[in-house]
Amino acid sequence: MPNGSTIMEERLERGEIVPFEPCPFALPSGDDLAFLLQQQLKNSSKNISFNPATRSVGGYVEQTPNQAARLNGLMADFSERTIAWLAALLPNYAHAWQPDRASFRPAEEATRCLRLTARNDLLHFDAFPSRPTRGQRILRLYVNVNPTDVRVWATSDTFARVLEEYGACVGLPGQHTRTWVGRLGQGILGLLQPTVIERTEYDEFMLRLHHFLKTNAKFQESASRRLWHFKPGSAWLLFADAITHAELRGQYALEHSFFIANRTLALPDEAPCALLERRCGELRLPNAA
Ligand SMILES: [Fe+2]
Numbered sequence: 001m002p003n004g005s006t007i008m009e010e011r012l013e014r015g016e017i018v019p020f021e022p023c024p025f026a027l028p029s030g031d032d033l034a035f036l037l038q039q040q041l042k043n044s045s046k047n048i049s050f051n052p053a054t055r056s057v058g059g060y061v062e063q064t065p066n067q068a069a070r071l072n073g074l075m076a077d078f079s080e081r082t083i084a085w086l087a088a089l090l091p092n093y094a095h096a097w098q099p100d101r102a103s104f105r106p107a108e109e110a111t112r113c114l115r116l117t118a119r120n121d122l123l124h125f126d127a128f129p130s131r132p133t134r135g136q137r138i139l140r141l142y143v144n145v146n147p148t149d150v151r152v153w154a155t156s157d158t159f160a161r162v163l164e165e166y167g168a169c170v171g172l173p174g175q176h177t178r179t180w181v182g183r184l185g186q187g188i189l190g191l192l193q194p195t196v197i198e199r200t201e202y203d204e205f206m207l208r209l210h211h212f213l214k215t216n217a218k219f220q221e222s223a224s225r226r227l228w229h230f231k232p233g234s235a236w237l238l239f240a241d242a243i244t245h246a247e248l249r250g251q252y253a254l255e256h257s258f259f260i261a262n263r264t265l266a267l268p269d270e271a272p273c274a275l276l277e278r279r280c281g282e283l284r285l286p287n288a289a
Helices: 004-013 030-037 067-089 159-170 180-192 201-215 217-222 272-280
Strands: 018-020 048-051 056-058 098-105 137-144 151-158 226-230 235-239 243-249 253-260
Touching: 004 018, 004 235, 030 067, 048 067, 056 067, 067 098, 067 137, 067 253, 151 159, 159 201, 159 272, 201 217, 201 272, 235 243
Parallel strands: none
Antiparallel strands: 018 235, 048 056, 048 098, 098 253, 137 235, 137 253, 151 226, 151 243
């Protein structure tokens, strides 16, 4: 008999969103929440971001002398609470996972102005250009910290279904030639930022797929959609590489990402990199996946 956490893992890995209402761990409240909601995004930043490895926050407009330390403390608390709760909920993942960034999202999703491929309100799978997962999966926890308003999402097809229908159009690994511009871009990035991890064939495919879906009007208009209304104070968990999703409306959310090693999955044969390998042959992936 599978235990509770295995059932949860299978649901997530198959592309379900799992809601938690209310969020099962303590969130910023009172003065701390008011302080958080006052934070403003720097012009060039998509979100206010916290790196648990360096315990540093970026992407916000500096307004007062004590702001940095207080914001850092709040984001560190959120990150630690999320990690502790998820480690108890999903212990199989936790022994080999890599906690990625946490973020605070102060912008209203329905009205923000972003370039097409950066927009959150278009259906997509996640792929991080500057932090390739090299075959690991992207688990994300979101929390609606808006005191009064819901956050609205849409979800649609799973990775398996999109791969079957659009994989060849996107350019499957082994059948896609990287342009000289792409090779040059990675080369320059490597010179400027030697610590940046190089993308694998898998990462390149996931990025192409991300851009393809956001710029494909037929998919955006015709894909069937399920709408989700996440209440104030609620949380939800998903593999953002398993189900196409769009953030349609809502202001003020906290989020934390985790890279999950494939060897710890309940259903490793259904992971995107396994599905891709069955479709187009073995991918060159590091052992870490
Ligand atoms: Fe996303």
